Amino acid sequence: MQGLPLSFNDVSKAFTIKGEALRVIDGMTLECPAGSFTAILGPSGCGKSTLLRLALALEEDDGGSVKVGGDDPVLARRSGAVGVAFQDAALLPWRTVQDNVRLPFEVLGRTPDRKQIGDLIDLVGLKGFEKAKPGELSGGMRQRVAIARSLVTDPRVLLMDEPFGALDLILRRQMNLELQRIWSAKRPTTLLITHGVDEAVYLADRVVVLSPRPARVLADIDIPFERPRGPELLRDPAFHELCDEIGAHLDSGRGDA
Ligand SMILES: Nc1ncnc2c1ncn2[C@@H]1O[C@H](COP(=O)(O)OP(=O)(O)O)[C@@H](O)[C@H]1O
Ligand SMILES: [Mg+2]
Incomplete structure (x- = not known):
């Protein structure tokens, strides 16, 4: 079964806290083609988990549209097309x-x-x-x-919110390899939220860096390394160069670089 495309089109989301609006996502547009692997990086509290919850129809957007396979996310979720691993298990x-x-x-x-x-x-x-x-x-x-x-x-769409955060480095590398293997075999459209720049570059076709809240796309970077990617990629200078470049985008978003 092939992956389904996932798209966020000019999506905004605010929460109301004690009568005040907290803008969490601000006009976000992101297209994830069928079978692609996108990693999302961004500072803590910028709105990453909210973005994922919008794709699951666990939150409602207040502007724009989110589509899974061209449909309302709630339909995709109910049909079993979407697999999800939350930040807490x-x-x-x-x-x-x-x-x-x-x-x-x-x-x-x-x-x-x-x-x-x-x-x-x-x-x-x-x-x-x-x-x-x-x-x-x-x-x-x-x-x-x-x-x-x-x-x-x-699932035809796989949404993962910092799934490897609690694992030690060796286990994390092992799980990264397994995830790559599963993704290559079944090609679910994958959105992985992670704190690890190296994990993002190792696994994804594309890394999207978000700004501090409200989340906007700061950088959208293609990852050119061939697959299957093995542990030797972690020793490749080109890999580290790309990680440094993406790290710089993350720092620039913090406004203190
Ligand atoms: N249900 C909610 N009600 C009120 N505020 C929320 C809710 N969910 C998230 N927030 C707030 O929205 C912001 C973004 O949260 P979140 O998407 O979890 O960030 P991230 O996953 O990037 O760390 C935070 O300030 C958080 O406190
Ligand atoms: Mg989160």
Whole structure:
């Protein structure tokens, strides 16, 4: 199954806090073609998670439009086309690992694919923990359950909000490789929010740098490295040059560069 295009067209969003409007997203336009991999970088609190929640129809925009496969995001989500891994793992604490990973099938009223569930638990390195409850797992393990859950229905759009933030470096590199492998095989249109410039450049076709709140696109950079990308790319001077360039865009947005 091919990815679906995801588009934000002149989208704005404000929250009202104690009667005052807090502008979080300001006229954002971003087109993610079918099967593309976009990484989003931006300072903390700039509106990245809000952008993702708009694509899930968990927030309503107050101007512009968000479309998934040309449709209202709520339709795409209800059809099971969208997989999501939130910043906090957001697991159900009373359910086991396998029952958390199975959840999207239940929400959609579909028969769970047992093999897919087992394969993904294995893939994220949690074999043997199928029957454990979230409270018995470390933060990194819980996050890996959330990653497995985001992939279990073979989504055509994959939205990931700092999914690897709680993992140590070695595990993070491993998960990066796995995500690249899954993306290359199934090509869901992927939007990855991350703090890691190197992670963004390693994984994405394109890195979008956002300004401090309200979020605007400060830079939109194509990542030219061929795939599959292996660990040797991390030692390539061209890789580091691009990371430095993107880091400079992030700093310039802070206004203190
Ligand atoms: N539901 C909400 N109600 C009020 N303010 C919110 C809500 N969600 C987010 N915000 C505020 O919007 C801003 C952007 O939040 P968020 O999108 O989570 O930022 P990021 O993910 O980039 O760190 C923050 O100032 C946050 O406090
Ligand atoms: Mg966030």
